Amino acid sequence: MDQAQRPQGRSYQGVVRTERTFARFTLGQRWEHLAVMVTFTVLLLTGLPQKYFASWGHDILATPQSILLVRRIHHIAAIGLILEVIYHLGRALYLLARRRLSGDIFPNWQDVRDAWQMARYLLYLTHKKPAYSKYNFEQKFTYWFLFFAIGVMIFSGLILWFPYWWTHLLPGGIIPAAQLAHSSEAIAAVLFILIWHIYHVHLERVNLSIFTGHLNEADMRRYHGLEYQRLTGVAAGEEAAPGLGSAGEPPLQGEESL
Amino acid sequence: MAKPASPHKGSTPLIISLAAFILAFSMPGKVNAQGTGRPTEEYCLSCHANPELSATLPSGETLPLTVSLEVLARSVHSPLGIECEACHTKITTYPHPPLEITSRRELSRSYYQACQRCHSANYERAQDSMHAQAAAAGNLEAPICTDCHGAHNVRPPDEPRAHISEICGQCHTQIYSDYKDSIHGSALIEQDNPDVPVCTDCHGVHNIHDPRTAQFRVESPELCAGCHADPELMAKYGLSADVYNLYKLSWHGVDVSVYQARWPNLWHNSAVCTDCHGVHDIRPTNDPESHVNPQNLLATCQKCHPSASPNWTGAWTGHYEISLERTPFVFYTEAFYGSFTPFVLLVSAIYVILQIIRALVARVRRSL
Numbered sequence: 266m267d268q269a270q271r272p273q274g275r276s277y278q279g280v281v282r283t284e285r286t287f288a289r290f291t292l293g294q295r296w297e298h299l300a301v302m303v304t305f306t307v308l309l310l311t312g313l314p315q316k317y318f319a320s321w322g323h324d325i326l327a328t329p330q331s332i333l334l335v336r337r338i339h340h341i342a343a344i345g346l347i348l349e350v351i352y353h354l355g356r357a358l359y360l361l362a363r364r365r366l367s368g369d370i371f372p373n374w375q376d377v378r379d380a381w382q383m384a385r386y387l388l389y390l391t392h393k394k395p396a397y398s399k400y401n402f403e404q405k406f407t408y409w410f411l412f413f414a415i416g417v418m419i420f421s422g423l424i425l426w427f428p429y430w431w432t433h434l435l436p437g438g439i440i441p442a443a444q445l446a447h448s449s450e451a452i453a454a455v456l457f458i459l460i461w462h463i464y465h466v467h468l469e470r471v472n473l474s475i476f477t478g479h480l481n482e483a484d485m486r487r488y489h490g491l492e493y494q495r496l497t498g499v500a501a502g503e504e505a506a507p508g509l510g511s512a513g514e515p516p517l518q519g520e521e522s523l
Numbered sequence: 524m525a526k527p528a529s530p531h532k533g534s535t536p537l538i539i540s541l542a543a544f545i546l547a548f549s550m551p552g553k554v555n556a557q558g559t560g561r562p563t564e565e566y567c568l569s570c571h572a573n574p575e576l577s578a579t580l581p582s583g584e585t586l587p588l589t590v591s592l593e594v595l596a597r598s599v600h601s602p603l604g605i606e607c608e609a610c611h612t613k614i615t616t617y618p619h620p621p622l623e624i625t626s627r628r629e630l631s632r633s634y635y636q637a638c639q640r641c642h643s644a645n646y647e648r649a650q651d652s653m654h655a656q657a658a659a660a661g662n663l664e665a666p667i668c669t670d671c672h673g674a675h676n677v678r679p680p681d682e683p684r685a686h687i688s689e690i691c692g693q694c695h696t697q698i699y700s701d702y703k704d705s706i707h708g709s710a711l712i713e714q715d716n717p718d719v720p721v722c723t724d725c726h727g728v729h730n731i732h733d734p735r736t737a738q739f740r741v742e743s744p745e746l747c748a749g750c751h752a753d754p755e756l757m758a759k760y761g762l763s764a765d766v767y768n769l770y771k772l773s774w775h776g777v778d779v780s781v782y783q784a785r786w787p788n789l790w791h792n793s794a795v796c797t798d799c800h801g802v803h804d805i806r807p808t809n810d811p812e813s814h815v816n817p818q819n820l821l822a823t824c825q826k827c828h829p830s831a832s833p834n835w836t837g838a839w840t841g842h843y844e845i846s847l848e849r850t851p852f853v854f855y856t857e858a859f860y861g862s863f864t865p866f867v868l869l870v871s872a873i874y875v876i877l878q879i880i881r882a883l884v885a886r887v888r889r890s891l
Contacts, residue, residue, distance in 0.1 A: 319777045323785050387877035410867075428838070429830040437837025442852035444774070449860035456868055464875045469882070 286479040287496060289399075293356070298475045300349045301415075307342035308418075309455060311335045316448050343422055350415060369399040372409065376402035396490030396501060407462050414454040421447040563606040568592055582626035594676045610637040610674075628663055634674070635667040642668075648729035656733075666694065685712045687721040695722075701803040706810075708803075718756060737790040741783040744770065747796045766842040770796070773840070792827060799823050 290298075314322040314335060326332045360366035379395040379402045386394050395401075400408075424431045424443035431439060466472045470488075474480045485493045490501030568590060570576065576588040595601040600609070611634075613620060624630045639646035649655060649668065657665035671690050672680060680687055688711065692699025702708035702722070710716035725746055726734060733739065748767035750756055757764040770776040778793035797805075799815050806813040814823045820836045828835065840850050847854045 318781055323781045329786065329789060329791075384874075384877075387874070387881050389881075406871075429828070429832065429835070432834040432838065433832045435834065436852070437834045437839070438850055438852035440838035441840055441850065442856040445853055445856045445860065449856075449864065453860070453864045453868060457871065460868070460875055461871045464878070469878065 285482040287482070287485045287493075288478060289474045289480050290478045292478065295475060295478055297349060297353060300345065301411075304342045304346040304349065305454075308339060308346065309451065311339040311342065312451055315339070316451065340426065343419070343426075346415065347419055350419065370405060370408055372402070372405050376405060396494075397488060398491040398495070399489060401488070403461075403465055407457075407465070410457055410461075411454065414450055414457070417446055417450045418454070421450070561601065561604060561606050563608055564592075564595065564601065567607045568595075578622070580622075580624070580626055580630075584627050586627055586630065590675050598673075598675060598677045599679060600677055605641075609640070610634060612637055612640075631669055631674075632663065632667060635669050638668045645729045652727075652729060652731045653733045654731060681721075683715050684717065684721055685715065687723055688712075691722040698803050705801070705803060705805045706807050707805060718750070718759070720750070736788075737782075738787045740795055741779050741787055741791065743795050743797060744776070744779060763842065765844070769840070769842045769844070794827060798827070 314325045315332075316322070318326070318332075326335055357366055375398075379397065382391065382393070382395045383402075385391045421443035424439055425447060428440050466475075470484070472480070472484070480489070482493075485496075486501040493499070493501045571588055571590045572592060574589050578586045578588055580586050600606075608615065622630070624633060646668070654665045654667075658667075670693075680690070688699065688702060688708065692702075699708075703712060707719040710719045711721060723731075726732075734743075744767065751762070752764055752767040754764040771780055775794040778791065779795055782789060782791040782793070801814045804812075804814075806816075808815050810816060811818060813819065817836075820839075821831065821833055824831045824835055824839070840853065843849050845853050845857055
């Protein structure tokens with residue numbers, strides 16, 4: 266996963282502007298994101314009219330047959346998402362067993378310190394932004410919030426899908442609880458994606474690395490300084506190593522551009 | 524044509540007429556002595572007070588022709604001066620025109636139409652009813668005005684109130700027997716309770732519709748809510764008035780309200796009140812025979828959910844607000860989504876807003 270850089274720089278300095286890119290996501294991870302994104306959207310579009318069935322939902326689901334259809338699409342998308350989660354967890358376990366699981370995504374105390382510094386930065390108490398490693402605390406928070414949300418959605422969704430089976434094992438009270446959780450967690454996840462994820466990957470900066478698989482040098486220096494330093498041996502704030510393409514804009518430690 | 528018959532069987536009509544004539548002129552003094560002050564009634568009763576007056580109809584039935592003055596006096600009509608000819612519109616002379624009916628039922632069905640002369644609104648309503656439809660379909664036993672209200676003995680139907688349900692029970696015997704033992708019926712019959720519903724409170728009075736339709740089904744919870752969502756009335760009996768509102772939030776209730784709003788004529792099985800509580804045999808939940816008594820609840824759920832296991836009944840929140848004691852799972856779930864999740868989302872939103880402000884300020888500064 267952690268191959269250092271793409272060997273793109275050839276000896277055309279001054280003639281051809283070369284750009285170094287840094288691998289961030291494997292092809293498998295990019296497909297996984299796409300699978301989650303598509304199934305999540307389908308689940309949302311087919312789930313909301315059911316949640317708001319008593320108000321505007323039945324304007325969309327104009328016949329009882331359309332409710333059954335929408336429910337079936339919801340179930341098919343749910344199977345897709347469940348398979349993706351099984352693959353994701355299975356792969357993590359496989360890598361863990363081979364001692365190859367990257368710990369990059371796991372939260373640590375540095376994240377707490379980074380968040381604290383970022384809060385101080387946003388309140389103009391400091392001009393220094395934290396330098397992040399491969400994933401910053403914002404990205405980790407996105408991952409774990411949605412990890413938990415998808416877990417709740419799958420668990421509560423399966424209870425609602427197979428209520429008889431579950432109540433052989435568990436008390437009946439889980440059914441109304443699952444109903445409430447499924448409905449509330451869906452809204453929480455949507456709000457989170459709209460507020461947090463969309464801002465960070467589209468508005469703060471356009472970060473398409475989850476689709477392209479890589480990030481350019483400028484973004485690496487600016488947003489993942491520690492990771493850049495780890496990969497190149499060059500501090501993010503210094504001049505690029507000779508022989509390599511210019512990163513263009515120098516990394517900003519203080520004022521940020523939108 | 525009916526053959527009028529006197530107590531002397533086989534006599535010719537002439538003799539009967541003669542007998543009636545003699546009777547008519549021998550009676551008036553006696554009737555006057557009671558001082559009704561109603562000349563037509565007195566005149567008619569001069570013959571029809573005779574307890575042995577009757578006719579044999581072509582159907583072989585005997586038609587009693589006796590009218591008791593006491594019965595008339597207790598009715599609503601006679602004391603108001605509404606006398607015989609108000610209903611017996613075709614009989615204006617003596618001797619009477621010949622009866623053109625063959626059976627007692629036919630006679631009733633021709634006479635009840637006279638009711639509409641005064642009671643046109645209720646008569647019209649009755650023509651829209653399930654009973655009128657049954658008659659139109661050929662069931663001549665279907666009730667007409669006089670079957671419920673009586674003929675010469677018409678009285679206010681609700682004295683006592685239990686009388687209303689008793690009348691329906693004349694035909695609907697099994698339902699009446701279920702109802703009699705229900706919480707509603709027993710309170711009505713034993714205590715003359717003014718609040719419990721009699722048949723007509725739910726089914727309507729004259730325009731009684733078929734209660735087996737999809738529309739009646741989806742509208743039935745509102746019918747129950749008429750009383751069971753009334754806080755004052757429910758407080759009187761220590762019952763919760765929130766049952767209907769909480770039902771409407773439930774899985775069953777949401778389904779039913781959508782069908783009611785959108786597809787009232789499509790049959791839908793999501794439970795309405797009566798599916799669990801019973802229809803005419805509703806009993807208090809602590810009654811061992813109640814369908815919703817904890818002992819019977821699983822069997823009641825299994826009517827629609829045959830694969831339900833004993834734990835299943837716990838899924839029903841029982842018309843109660845969410846509470847730690849009754850519904851701990853829902854309670855903790857709601858607590859989580861009511862406090863922790865909004866808190867996390869709020870902090871996230873504040874963080875993003877601060878980021879936006881910081882970035883905008885930086886951009887403005889650079890452009891200066």
